[in-house]
Every structure is written in structure tokens, then in C-alpha cells.
Amino acid sequence: MRILVVEDDRDVAGFVVKGLRESGHVVEHADNGRDGLFLAASEAFDAIVLDRMLPGGIDGLRILETLRSQRNTVPVLFLSALGQVDDRVLGLKAGGDDYLTKPFAFSELLARVEALTRRGKGDGPATKLVVADLEMDLLSRSVRRAGQKIDLQPREFLLLEYLMRHAGQVVTRTMLLEGVWDYHFDPQTNVIDVHVSRLRQKVDKPFSGPLIHTVRNAGYMLRSDAG
Amino acid sequence: MDAATLGHPGAQNAPGIQLAGARLPQHPRFLRSAALRFAAMYALLFGLSALALALFLWWQTAGLLDRRTDNAIAADVDSLAQRWQEGGLPALIITIENRLAENVDDSAIYLLVDPAMRRVSGNLSSWPTDLTVHRIWAELPIERAGIRSLARVRTFTLPGGFHLLVGRDVQVRAQLRDLLTGALLWALLVVLVLGVAGAVVIRGLFRRAMANISATAAAISAGDLSRRVRISGRGDEFDRLSETINEMLERISRLMDGVRQVSNAIAHDLRTPITRARARLEDAALHAESEADLRAAIERATTDLDGIVAVFQALLRIAEIEAGTRRAAFASFDAAPVLAGLVDLYSAPAEEGGLTLEFTCPERLPLFGDRELVQQAIANLLDNALKFSPEGGVVRLSAAAAGGTVTITVADHGPGLPEADRARATERFFRGETARNTPGAGLGLALVQAVASLHGGSVQLAENAPGLAAMLHLPGAAEVAHDAAATADA
Structure with a gap:
């Protein structure tokens, strides 16, 4: 996927660009607002990683507003040292799709960027999600694996749905907390791990071959072992 | 990272406190003394009233x-x-x-x-x-x-x-009039003398009353924060002013102590994990036998750094809440589904730890405030309760509305807090004796306190015999609009 990184700090930018390239993406980099806006407006990208504060008079918010005013719907992930709630809300209101506060773990950034590019493709309103022998019917809100019905609590259903929608991608704990529970703070205890482990009890344990995998230092991934 | 980029302690100059006030408007020098102005005012008033009296006398005789x-x-x-x-x-x-x-x-x-x-x-x-x-x-x-x-x-x-x-x-009358005029003129002279003398006395009194306060103020701006204005004991206006000033000084010094404690605590509490991370990295650089060792050390150091970042974020969040800027985003919302959602989130880890999470709540719990902050405050209380509960214990989350106040209680049967620690438990970085062996930075209750204060409410810690009952009192709202409650449910 083609990703544009607009970030002025050379170390951070180098780290992000290198990491994204290693993960198989094609990355362009701009280290100031003007070049960033020029690249973003003139070329097609699958996602943009945008720093909020940039030198050169044009900051991240301005770039995004300009893009959106040109009906450019490329998914944008804000990267910012401004971590206050208002800053996040401002970034999302301006048309940002996600917001990540510095400092961040690269795995978190990668997971979020990949989640964005998936969303950017626009799957359309699916009624059924299938991963290997796991099937989820979104209309009847039922789940089957290997033809066998699995009973899930409402929240477990949402959790599994989120994982299935991001099948094959790393999903971090923060993403789950935000996406499934809509909480924007970090609980001190490992609540997410507990919920995932309970889901595993129902989805993986009675069947052969686990689908929910733990990705070390990052989060979880739902995928069939074969794929 | 080489040592040079770490910076030497003391290489940075402490920023000087800029106390040079705004320039005063330039009156003539002698008018810049308030004491003199008051004295002149006194003399003028005294003279004017004496003159009025003389004129009246003249008119009457x-x-x-x-x-x-x-x-x-x-x-x-x-x-x-x-x-x-x-x-x-x-x-x-x-x-x-x-x-x-x-x-x-x-x-x-x-x-x-x-x-x-x-x-x-x-x-x-x-x-x-x-x-x-x-x-x-x-x-x-x-x-x-x-x-x-x-x-x-x-x-x-x-x-x-x-x-x-x-x-x-009218010869006799003219003589009488001359006599009277002379007497009044002499009287005016006496008035002038008395007026000036009185003015001097007033100026002295004023200066003395001021000297007390201004000496204290000068001592304080020179750095002696322990100085207080002397109270004469007469209970007059100056005493009341002095008392007010002393109370103000008391509050300022408490705040300063607080700031000092917080910055000390930050320095101390962050020094420990930074030292640990540094030691790990240095140790790995010097002694690692294999790449795997090196990677493991770096990973652990990264985890330590993440912990430091988390402490920073919690501090910033508390500061953000205390600044009160979020009050602009206050709205009415139903807290009942918020609590239910938290119970849903925490019941799993509770069960995992062999605990029972009990929940009682009225059907509707209208609150006026910031939903996300209230959510986080209660999450912190639940976090604490689960963390300190012994296996097989019961944690109870309950909510009740009475007399315009909503009280949300999180009670556990953990070790509790000694009476003496309860007042300090909401300070940043405070950690009770019993909390030494549990993870945490001592910021959870500080955030709860900040959220309560922002909403005009309070936090109360009480004995739960055994254990601790943390109560969050928040001012309730009138009935929430139905659609707002519906969206909160969704």
C-alpha cells in the first residue's frame, strides 16, 4: 500500500518509514507542511500519517482541512504530541480518521494504519463475516464455527466482530478498548486480555486450531492458521 | 545516547521569577505617598469644616x-x-x-x-x-x-x-465686627496648625499600620514565606485586613507546598523507572552475551519507558481536568448505562481473580458533567478495588441519588486505608503502606479527586469494615432528555 508520512522529526520519521517499508508498504516522506500538502494533493495514497505540528507555516490540521475541502477522502492518522482530549477531538472533527499520541509504539501505529487502509477500501455493508470455518451472521447476530453454534454475550459478540472485521491484521488493546467499548483511557489492569481470553474459551478451545492469536508486544490477530 | 545529550544537572539556568510589576502612573513624587494623601485630605476636610463654621458664626452675629x-x-x-x-x-x-x-x-x-x-x-x-x-x-x-x-x-x-x-x-457694631473678624482669622490660623498637626498624626498612624503589612509583604517577596502580618488584637479594620492577608499567605504556602511535593514526587517517582531502564540498557550494552539477551533487555527498558509515559499522561490528564477547561463540554447524561458498561468491562477480570462484582443502581441516574471523565473516575475506583481485594472477595459498585446528589460507591474488602492516610490518599503519587507491593503510580485517586472537584462534587473514603468504601459525590441533574438517555444506552 502507498502511505505518505508527513513528519518533521528526522528520527521519528526514519523509524516510521523504515518500519512501514519493512511491513511491505510503499512509503513517501515529507518533512514539512508545504511538501506534505503538495504530495497529498497531487498523488494517490492509501493512507496518510500526519504530524499535527509541522514547520513551514502549514500544520497538519491545515493540510487535512485543505484535503477534505477538495473532497479527498484518503484515510488520515494524526500523530501528535498534543495529547489532551480537546486536541484529539479537534483532530477527529477536522476529518482525521484516527489519532495517536506521541510517544507511541510502532506496533500500535502499524496496526492502526493497516486498519485505516482496510477501512479505506470500503468493504460495503456486509451481512456475513467469514474467517476459515468461523462464520458470523450480522443480521441474526449468531456465530457458528465448523457448523456448530457458539453462544456469545453481547459484548463478546462485538469483540469477535471487531476482530473478524480486522482479520489478518494486528489489533492492539487500545484499539479494542476504543472500538468495542468506546473508552478513551487506559485501564490499569489487563481487562482486555481477560475478555479476549474468555472469547478464546468459546471460539477456539472446543475446536481444532486456534484462530485468535496473540501478537507479542502488539496485541491480537484473528486469522486461520492455514492463511 | 551519549552523555552530552542528557544534559548536565544545573546546566540550565533556573528561570528567574519575573516579579517586576507594571510601572506606576507618574504622579508628582510627593503625591505618591498614600499616607500623605490621606493626611492632606484630613487637613483639607478639617479646614473646610472650620471655615464653614466660621462663616456660619459670622452670618449669625x-x-x-x-x-x-x-x-x-x-x-x-x-x-x-x-x-x-x-x-x-x-x-x-x-x-x-x-x-x-x-x-x-x-x-x-x-x-x-x-x-x-x-x-x-x-x-x-x-x-x-x-x-x-x-x-x-x-x-x-x-x-x-x-x-x-x-x-x-x-x-x-x-x-x-x-x-x-x-x-x-454703627461705630460699636463695626468694632464688634472687627473683633469677630480678628477672632475668626486667628481661629483659622489655629485650625491650620491643628489641621497640619492632625495630618501628621494621621500619616504616622497610617504609616504604622501599613508598615506592619508592607514589612511582611517585603519579607515574603524576599523569600521568607513563613512571615505573617502581626495582629494588634484590637479587632479593627487593620486587624481584619491582616487576618485576610495571613489567610491568603497560608493558602499560598499550602499551594506552594503542594506544587513542591508534586514536583518532588514527579522527580522521584520517575527517577526510579528511568534509573531502572538506564541500568538495563547499560548492563545489556556491557554484558549481553547474545543478541537475544540484548533484545530482551531493550524490550524491558521499553516497557519501563512506557510506564513513565503512562505516568506523564496521567499527570497531564489530571492537570487538564484541574484546569477546568473541560467544563465547557458538560452535558446531561444518564450515568446508569455508563456504570453498567463499566461493570460489563470489569466483571471479567473480577471473575478471573476469583472476585464477585456486585452492582446496584437505580434505573436512571441523571448527571450533569463530562461522561468520559466520570467513566474514567469510576474505572479508576474499580481498578483499585479489584487490585486490593483478596481472592474470593466481593467488590460492590452501587449508586444512589438523594437530595440532588448522586453518590457512586465502590466498596471492597481489601486491606483498607488507615484513618491517617485517607486524607492524603487523593494526593498525587500517594501510596499507602499496603500498596507498596502492588503496581501503580498513586495517581488513580488523584484523578478521581480532580474529576469530582471539576464537577463541584467530592470524594469520600470510608471504612468498610473490613476494606475501603470510596464514595464519589456528584451533583445530580434534572431528568435527562429521553433521546440523550437512549443514545447513551445504544
Whole structure:
């Protein structure tokens, strides 16, 4: 996927660009607002990683507003040292799709960027999600694996749905907390791990071959072992 | 990272405190003393009131006598004029003669002259030379029977060219008036002296009262924060001012202590994990045998750094809440689904730890505030309760609305907090003795406290025999609009 990184700090930018390239993406980099806006407006990208504060008079918010005013719907992930709630809300209101506060773990950034590019493709309103022998019917809100019905609590259903929608991608704990529970703070205890482990009890344990995998230092991934 | 980029301690200059106040407007130098201004004001007021008193006295004595004389003359003139009309010149002459004969104290003055200014009748030998017939009222020196005197006269022109002069000898009154004037002038001088003396005394009093306060203020700005304004014990305005100032100083020094404690705590609590991370990295750089060792050390150091970042974020969040800017985003919401959601989130880890999470809540719990913050505050309380509960324990989340206040209680059967620690438990970085072996930075309750204060509520920690009951009191809201509650449910 083609990703544009607009970030002025050379170390951070180098780290992000290198990491994204290693993960198989094609990355362009701009280290100031003007070049960033020029690249973003003139070329097609699958996602943009945008720093909020940039030198050169044009900051991240301005770039995004300009893009959106040109009906450019490329998914944008804000990267910012401004971590206050208002800053996040401002970034999302301006048309940002996600917001990540510095400092961040690269795995978190990668997971979020990949989640964005998936969303950017626009799957359309699916009624059924299938991963290997796991099937989820979104209309009847039922789940089957290997033809066998699995009973899930409402929240477990949402959790599994989120994982299935991001099948094959790393999903971090923060993403789950935000996406499934809509909480924007970090609980001190490992609540997410507990919920995932309970889901595993129902989805993986009675069947052969686990689908929910733990990705070390990052989060979880739902995928069939074969794929 | 080389040592140079870490920076030397003390390489950075402590930023000087900029206390140089705004320039005062430039009045003349002597007016810049408030004491002098008050003194001058006093002298001026004193002088003005003395002057007013003197004028009144003058009006009531000398003035009154003058007015009486004038009235008597006017009455005389009127009656003489009437005589003239009734009986003509002869009648007038007889009346004048009679009047003069009746006048015992010899103060009345009459003179009737013919058109040629020759004396017809009266006790003046001739018409005063410096008095024209056209001046109606006059005060002039006269000479009568060889004695010089002062008279107040009124002239009157009669038909046929006769002129009449009616007057009173006012020599005695003039003397009295001079005496009075002199006395009043002396009195004014005395007033001036007294005024200045009083002003000096007032200035002294004012300066003394101020000196106390300004000496304290000066000592404090010089850095001695322990100084307080001395109270005279008279209970007057200055005492009250001093008390207010002392209370203010008390509060400032408490706040300063708080800030100092927090920055010390930050320095200390972050120093530990930073030291740990640093030691790990250095140790790995020096002693790692294999790449795997190196990676493991780096990973652990990264985890330590993440912990530091988390502490920073919690601190910033608390500061953000305390700044009160989020109050603009306050709205009515139903807290019942918020609590249910948290129970849903935490019941899993509770079960995992062999705990029971009980939940009781009214069907609707209207609150006015920031939903996300209330959510986080209760999450922190639940976090704590789960963390400190022994296996098999019960954690109870309950909510009740009474008298406009919503109370949300999280009670556990953990080790609890000693009475002495409860007051300090909501301070940043406070960690009870029993919390030493559990993970955490001691910021959870500080955030709960900040959220409560932002909402105008409070946090109360009570004995749960055994354990701790943390109560969050928040002002309730009127009934939430139904659609708002519906969206919160969704």
C-alpha cells in the first residue's frame, strides 16, 4: 500500500518509514507542511500519517482541512504530541480518521494504519463475516464455527466482530478498548486480555486450531492458521 | 545516547521569577505617598469644616446685626415717607424732631435737605460730601457734634427736590465686627496648625499600620514565606485586613507546598523507572552475551519507558481536568448505562481473580458533567478495588441519588486505608503502606479527586469494615432528555 508520512522529526520519521517499508508498504516522506500538502494533493495514497505540528507555516490540521475541502477522502492518522482530549477531538472533527499520541509504539501505529487502509477500501455493508470455518451472521447476530453454534454475550459478540472485521491484521488493546467499548483511557489492569481470553474459551478451545492469536508486544490477530 | 545529550544537572539556568510589576502612573513624587494623601485630605476636610463654621458664626452675629440695622433703617424710611404723604414737609420735620428726641442711645441719624442741599432738619450739620444723592445705601464716616463716627445710611429723594437721609450710627457694631473678624482669622490660623498637626498624626498612624503589612509583604517577596502580618488584637479594620492577608499567605504556602511535593514526587517517582531502564540498557550494552539477551533487555527498558509515559499522561490528564477547561463540554447524561458498561468491562477480570462484582443502581441516574471523565473516575475506583481485594472477595459498585446528589460507591474488602492516610490518599503519587507491593503510580485517586472537584462534587473514603468504601459525590441533574438517555444506552 502507498502511505505518505508527513513528519518533521528526522528520527521519528526514519523509524516510521523504515518500519512501514519493512511491513511491505510503499512509503513517501515529507518533512514539512508545504511538501506534505503538495504530495497529498497531487498523488494517490492509501493512507496518510500526519504530524499535527509541522514547520513551514502549514500544520497538519491545515493540510487535512485543505484535503477534505477538495473532497479527498484518503484515510488520515494524526500523530501528535498534543495529547489532551480537546486536541484529539479537534483532530477527529477536522476529518482525521484516527489519532495517536506521541510517544507511541510502532506496533500500535502499524496496526492502526493497516486498519485505516482496510477501512479505506470500503468493504460495503456486509451481512456475513467469514474467517476459515468461523462464520458470523450480522443480521441474526449468531456465530457458528465448523457448523456448530457458539453462544456469545453481547459484548463478546462485538469483540469477535471487531476482530473478524480486522482479520489478518494486528489489533492492539487500545484499539479494542476504543472500538468495542468506546473508552478513551487506559485501564490499569489487563481487562482486555481477560475478555479476549474468555472469547478464546468459546471460539477456539472446543475446536481444532486456534484462530485468535496473540501478537507479542502488539496485541491480537484473528486469522486461520492455514492463511 | 551519549552523555552530552542528557544534559548536565544545573546546566540550565533556573528561570528567574519575573516579579517586576507594571510601572506606576507618574504622579508628582510627593503625591505618591498614600499616607500623605490621606493626611492632606484630613487637613483639607478639617479646614473646610472650620471655615464653614466660621462663616456660619459670622452670618449669625455680625451679619445678623447688619441686617437688623438695615431693616430698622428701611422701616424708618417707610414711616417717614408715609408722614410726608400725609402731612407734607412740616409733618416730616416734626416727626424727625420727635424721633431724635425719643432716641435715647443717640444712634439714629436723620438729615433733611432742600433742593439746594441746605439743612432743613436733622442731627447732621451738612450732607456728607462724598455721598451723592443717587446712592441709596451707603456706609460712611460722619462727624457729629465733633465726634467722628461710622454710619450706615439710606438716602431718599422726596418730591420737590428735598433729600432725606436716614441712618444709624454703627461705630460699636463695626468694632464688634472687627473683633469677630480678628477672632475668626486667628481661629483659622489655629485650625491650620491643628489641621497640619492632625495630618501628621494621621500619616504616622497610617504609616504604622501599613508598615506592619508592607514589612511582611517585603519579607515574603524576599523569600521568607513563613512571615505573617502581626495582629494588634484590637479587632479593627487593620486587624481584619491582616487576618485576610495571613489567610491568603497560608493558602499560598499550602499551594506552594503542594506544587513542591508534586514536583518532588514527579522527580522521584520517575527517577526510579528511568534509573531502572538506564541500568538495563547499560548492563545489556556491557554484558549481553547474545543478541537475544540484548533484545530482551531493550524490550524491558521499553516497557519501563512506557510506564513513565503512562505516568506523564496521567499527570497531564489530571492537570487538564484541574484546569477546568473541560467544563465547557458538560452535558446531561444518564450515568446508569455508563456504570453498567463499566461493570460489563470489569466483571471479567473480577471473575478471573476469583472476585464477585456486585452492582446496584437505580434505573436512571441523571448527571450533569463530562461522561468520559466520570467513566474514567469510576474505572479508576474499580481498578483499585479489584487490585486490593483478596481472592474470593466481593467488590460492590452501587449508586444512589438523594437530595440532588448522586453518590457512586465502590466498596471492597481489601486491606483498607488507615484513618491517617485517607486524607492524603487523593494526593498525587500517594501510596499507602499496603500498596507498596502492588503496581501503580498513586495517581488513580488523584484523578478521581480532580474529576469530582471539576464537577463541584467530592470524594469520600470510608471504612468498610473490613476494606475501603470510596464514595464519589456528584451533583445530580434534572431528568435527562429521553433521546440523550437512549443514545447513551445504544
